[in-house]
Amino acid sequence: MAETLTSIQLSDDKIQIVNQLVLPHTTEWLVIDTIEQAHDAIRSMKIRGAPAIGSLAALAFSQHLARALRSSPPPDFLSSPEALKAHVSQKLDFLFTARPTAVNLGAATRRLARTLQTSSDAGKDARKIAEDLVEDGKQIAAEDVGRNKAMAKWGGDWLVELVKGNGASGDGLNVLTVCNTGSLATSGYGTALGLITHLHETGKLGRAYFTQTAPYHQGSRLTALELKTLQIPSTMIVDTMVGSLFQHHSIHAVAVGADRIARNGDTANKIGTYNAAVLAARHNIPFIVVAPITTVDLDVADGSGIPIEHRPPLEACIVRGALYPPSLDQQGNKAQAAIMIPPEGLDGIYNPSFDVTPAELITAIVTEKGVAVKGSDGRFDLSNVV
Structure with missing residues (x-):
């Protein structure tokens, strides 16, 4: 496995x-x-x-x-x-x-x-x-694995100290993540999921929570597999349950990856990240972006300059998975199928692969060089972490 x-x-x-x-x-x-x-x-x-x-x-x-x-x-x-x-x-x-x-x-x-x-x-x-x-x-x-471990430690240790600074012990931390940012998304260890792994390895993690991350279900398919394999305590939630989770459970941080970070700190990540950031701000939960230096694009001033990939509409209509109850194919693998959910011939399907989280909703940006937080002017200076 x-x-x-x-x-x-x-x-x-x-x-x-x-x-x-x-x-x-x-x-x-x-x-x-x-x-x-x-x-x-x-x-x-x-x-x-x-x-x-x-x-x-x-x-x-x-x-x-x-x-x-x-x-x-x-x-x-x-x-x-x-x-x-x-x-x-x-x-x-x-x-x-x-x-x-x-x-x-x-x-x-x-x-x-x-x-x-x-x-x-x-x-x-x-x-x-x-x-x-x-x-x-x-x-x-x-170079990827080494820098992933570095940023995971920077981010994990920073979060522990933040929680301690607010009067708590820094133990039993519950962290929500979106999409998949572990070994499957990198050359090893991971970025945001690496932060969670670091907390687990140092005895500071209570439980990892993760969204299914529709329509491709990178959370329920891939993050679930990684957390299960690493034996990290975890709970999956449907994307639309983030607000409920924040209302009824003690969540110490949201940690996400990034596909591009603009100079001002605006961050493009998997669709659904912006939703989680808005809800985290409402509940005063720290929102942490963990990504390598190569993800920071200083040539782009803000999120409006980040190109957003739109995937084929069909991908938002189809769910692929193993048949249930399980059955095996001729090679001994679980038989899988692609299932069409909505009626065919819909007039419009909106299927962006990413959204942009404004810097104002982000608490910290972590790279392999350290942790950037906003200054007294409410702006990020990323010069020390790139």
Whole structure:
């Protein structure tokens, strides 16, 4: 079961991803052999989570160039730095189109573009430039786990001290999260779910609460699986139960991830996050955003400049899961089905994948460099955490 908590597996030249569309009932590993397959996996949400898709894009790109370097005869794009630059730029531009809201994908492609330029400016030949790009792509993925553990500790320890400062013990903390921000959304450990894991590991967590996160149900399918596997006490709620939860239970914080954070602290995250933030503000519950530096986009002044991905309308109409009572298919897996909920032919279906939470509703923004809170002017200064 523990292997299902890994979004990407690497073995020499082989890249595999766990198909998150069929979790938690079936563990299916998909081989990623080309940049086009990586693009499709990201676009179709077979892999999701801003850090994870950035890692997959970088690894698929590295795989593509590594194979070119080993091929005989070599492809034409290795004939000169100019030919390589044209080829690489086209591939990076293509990868970037897979999902527009998650800034980590753009951060990965921009970093590789900078490596391309730096190596070219140094006068290296095409093969050496390609070797530099291969190593940098691998490094993008390798860096993720360490920074996730760092931000989880920063955020978890900050919350404990905040609660203590309000006169409580700092023990038995109950934290609500939205969507899935654990190992399945990253290269390991997780961001907001990493904060919850850190609290559990240090004996400070009471219970984790998580929303189902419709329409894709990343909470009920993926977060539930991770928390169950890690044996973290948890309770699932329907998205529309957040207000009721806050009314009737002691919740010490809401911790969420982010797909993009604007310069002023406005944050795009999975649809439903804004709802939770508004309700948290009503109940004076701290609202914490946990995300890597690569998610902060200082080129975007505020949330109005964040592109919001709209998914196909059909995805809001269909629920996929295991048949109940359970039955097994010929491979011994639980049989699954896709179920259409509304009547066909509806005139309008609104299906944004993300919403934007205004900075005024956010208590703290946590990265691997530390915790940012608002100053006396009520504004975030993110310069110390990026």
